Amino acid sequence: MKDETVYTLKKIGFYTVIFTAVAWILIPIIVSFLYGFTSKADYYDPHMVIPHHYTTEYVRVILFTLGAWDGIKNSTIVATLTIIISFILGIPAGYSIAKFVFPGKDTIKLSIIALRMFPIPVMAIPLIILYIRLHLADTLLGVALAHTAMALPFVVLITSSIFSGVSKEYEEAAMVFGLTRLGSFLKITLPLALPGLAAAAMFTFVMSWNEVFVASVLTLTHRTLPAQILSIMAGSSGGAAPDYYKFAAAFIMTLPAMLFIFFARKYLVTMWGITLK
């Protein structure tokens, strides 16, 4: 009887902690989404905790008057370019690390991890000099090239772990039946690795979508979404926007990334577990 009470109390305590943690994460997101659509009068009424009147006005102003829609388009272009370039460069390297044994492999792997640790975003500051010379300043390609440098170590490490998950025997069998190495890669390994690669692409997309420092430094008129929001919102670099615009902006920025990760959620724990080791 007494043991049972202790067990029940423990169970209640356990679920309370879990519930508190989940609420701590979810409440700020729900509140900011709610306030993004709250009418001005309700927001500035101190007694109105849960607002009654809603409007899409602020989201529309942010999108179409203050340039967030262009920001979304620019961010999508930059993120897509980043995926393309970093995969073209990263997949061969990842494949090589996964499938070959060669001298210096550990050193190369370690230096890629070390390069991943390098603060590539802040290097946008000196990089702008080269960009101005090459007419890459204020271009989306320029931002995508810098984002590629940021995402590439991640892509190499993640694709190498995806490829080493594809059994070597399939490829060897294909080569026995007369396919070249490239042929067996294209016909056997790549299709088997596709789901993992799709998840890696989504992560790369979110990485680029969320990046603000590089985008703010390298562009002026062709802003990505975070850079555009930062220049509208931050008090010290532009005019401070009214509160309800800030919440509408948070909604616009957060929703797409959350949807993306929702589709890749199956890979979340394994992916971070692998890459960060």
Next chain:
Amino acid sequence: MERKSLLPYLLILPAFAYLLFFVGYPLLQALYLAFTQNGAFSLDTVRRTINDYYFWSAFKDTLAFAAVIIPIQLFLAIVFALLLNKAFKGKDLAIYALVIPLTISDVAGGLIWYSMLSPYGFVNKVLMNIGLISHPIYFFGYQFRSREFLAIVMAEVWRATSIVFIIILAGLQMISKEYIEAAEVFGASYWTRLRRIVFPMLKPSIQSALIIRTLFAMQIFGVVWILAGRDLPVLAGEGFYQLTVIKDYGVASIYALIIAGLSILFGAVYVKFLKAEYLEVMR
């Protein structure tokens, strides 16, 4: 035979060269901008940086943010990971909820916490309506800098604990159940098992989580820029300000170099730990 042995290197080369260029070129450019004046060696830029009113507080604040935020994140992440490593109803949903912030940028995280902490934000409204306070607590504005610090800590702990949590959880899942069961058979209590088996085996994960968070913390920018502007200067923010507003490329480069220097310092420690871990596996 000769060509076959070259293939793995040729496959890695493009990615490696690309990375080396994007690290090496800006580094050399930054050194040139920081230490030369009209083509000759000069410390003028360094002097200009150090004498700037904001420099030392940027240095101090960046380290202070890291020193306050990271231990809280590590503690919370370990607690959450230990709790969520058990099987229970709704486990997957709870894990998904806890990793949502992984997808949220620092800028959006700052804006989201502004909706909680602004004078008309959720926290103030709730506290006022249950009668705990009669006037809103002001978290923002130059005269409330210490509370701005607190607000940024709250936003960053909320946003970036997920990544620590995921690393620790992945580490926990790699610990073989057999060790724990063996300890149980010999009558080890929960705390003994944690102390003697789980924590020692979790050490590599904790180390990588710590270093990764430290390195990102050196670059803290978006959330500070949104919530405090230059009230609380940080290194990346000052670099950004010097470049975009003052147009002083030299001083901005010095800020970039300082962040890079701090990162290399911590990165070296990281690689060292990683090697130790690798050897352990081999043994």
